Amino acid sequence: MAKTVRSLVVLGDSTTVGVGDPVPGGWRGVGPLLAAAFADARYLNVSSTGARVASVRHEQLPKVLPSRPDAAVLLVGMNDTLRSDFDGRRLHVDLDAIVGALVAAGSAVVTVRFHDHSRVFRLPGALRRALRARIGELNEIIDAVVRRHGIGCVDLDLMAGAYAEETWAVDRLHPSELGHRRLAAAFAARLAEMGCEVPGEVSLVCTGGLRVTPLHHAGWLVFKGIPWLWRRGRDLLPYAATIMYRSWAGHPEPPRYVIRPSDDLDHAFE
Known part of the structure; x- marks a missing residue:
């Protein structure tokens, strides 16, 4: 018998905040779209823009654990x-x-494992390689956690339309309304596979969002895109430079964190 979901929580960063799916008064996005498929469930979204894994653990998680949610979505x-x-x-x-x-x-x-974001947000070669390497390492960690706990996972690299232009918002960093709908539908499908009853459906028909025009694209590039690339580029540049040097010198890639079966992570719950 399928498990009735009486409470649904969403944790994560700006994607789960809904950035990229503008509606009058703010953002909508994957959380409300998924919650609509669980119409009778209590819904709580504690996501925050800019959140990192540590902030989800120490700031968001304590807000949802007391309610002992039946279903939880995590994207960070x-x-x-x-x-x-x-x-x-x-x-x-x-x-x-x-x-x-x-x-x-x-x-x-x-949760999710991530796609190759350098295929969506165009970056210079060295930064692209640096970001790919980081995402690869993150995905290995996610895979290990998914295996250890037997949870569901949406592989964004394999999700239908993952690299289609219409899936992405003007900033190429967040999903568009359609992208949020596709993500919500994928989460609903995984929860169903895990034995949860999903009473409703997530529609892929876009309605209610604000129309994005070429002016939005130009404005974002000038006021947000270039400053963002400058800030993040400075963060990634030393790592990218190391990759470039090692490639030129014929040395192996910089060492990555290697997950070993013997790793003791039990102290993570202390």
């Missing part, structure tokens, strides 16, 4: 890949703690 990690203090070991411990605590509370948990 991309902001970590864009920072100079990226630490695979720390990410592994924090992500394992988040998922472990949700599972222990009785939640059916679904």
Whole structure:
């Protein structure tokens, strides 16, 4: 018998905040679209723009655990890949703690493994390679946590329309309304596979969002895109320079955090 979802929680960064799907008064996005398929469930979204894995663990998780949610959606990690203090070991411990605590509370948990974002947001060659390497390392960590706890996972690289232009908002960093709908539908499908009853459907028909014009694209590039690339580029540049030098000198890529079966992560719950 399918599990009735009486409470649904969403944790994560600006994607789960709804950025990219503008409606009058703010953002909508994947959370409300998914919650509509669970019309009788309590819905709580504690996501925050700019959130990293550590902030989800220490700031968002304590807000949802007391309610012992039946289902939880988690989307976080991309902001970590864009920072100079990226630490695979720390990410592994924090992500394992988040998922472990949700599972222990009785939640059916679904997360994501990330796509190659350099195919969506055009970056110079060295930055593209640096970002790909970071995302690859993050995905290995996510895979390990998914295996350990037996949770659901949406592979964004394989999601229908993942690299189609209409899936992405004007900033090429967040999903468009259609992208949010596709993501919500994928989350609903994974929750159903995990034995949750999904009473409703997530429609892929776009309605209600604000129309994005070429002027929006131009305005975003000038006022947001170039400043963002400058900020994140400075964070990634030392790592990208290391990759370039090692390639030129014939040395192997910079060492990555290697996940070993013997790694003891039980202290993550302390």
